[in-house]
Amino acid sequence: MPKYRSLKLTSTETEELIEVRDHAPKPYVRERASALLQVAAGRCATWVARHGLLKPRQPDTVYSWLDRYEAAGVAGLTIEEGRGRKAAYEP
Numbered sequence: 001m002p003k004y005r006s007l008k009l010t011s012t013e014t015e016e017l018i019e020v021r022d023h024a025p026k027p028y029v030r031e032r033a034s035a036l037l038q039v040a041a042g043r044c045a046t047w048v049a050r051h052g053l054l055k056p057r058q059p060d061t062v063y064s065w066l067d068r069y070e071a072a073g074v075a076g077l078t079i080e081e082g083r084g085r086k087a088a089y090e091p
Contacts, residue, residue, distance in 0.1 A: 005066060007040040014040065020074055032065045032077045039066065 009017070014037070021033035031053060038048045045066065046059040068076035 004044045004046070005039070005063065006042070007036060007066060007069075009040045016074060020077070026078070028079070029077050032069075033074075035062050035065055036069055036077075 017033045017037050017040075021030050021037060024030045024033065035045075035048050035053060035057075038052045039045050039062070043052060045062040049057040049059040049062040065077065070076075
């Protein structure tokens with residue numbers, strides 16, 4: 001029994017993540033899909049966070065992507081509307 005989290009994907013889910021990784025308009029969605037595919041292939045999420053992406057991430061970041069994918073599917077990989085800094089004034 002592995003001591004790390006794994007991700008079991010059906011062939012349809014794998015194909016969907018590959019499509020998102022290769023063709024999503026937002027780079028951060030492509031990065032998240034790539035990380036999930038690596039975890040599904042058997043890599044430890046900690047390894048993926050540190051070595052498997054273009055930019056090193058915190059392992060908790062990859063684990064949060066796993067949580068969001070398991071809860072909402074591919075839609076969970078996008079940043080929710082309304083997040084981020086608000087405008088200082090309205091024009």
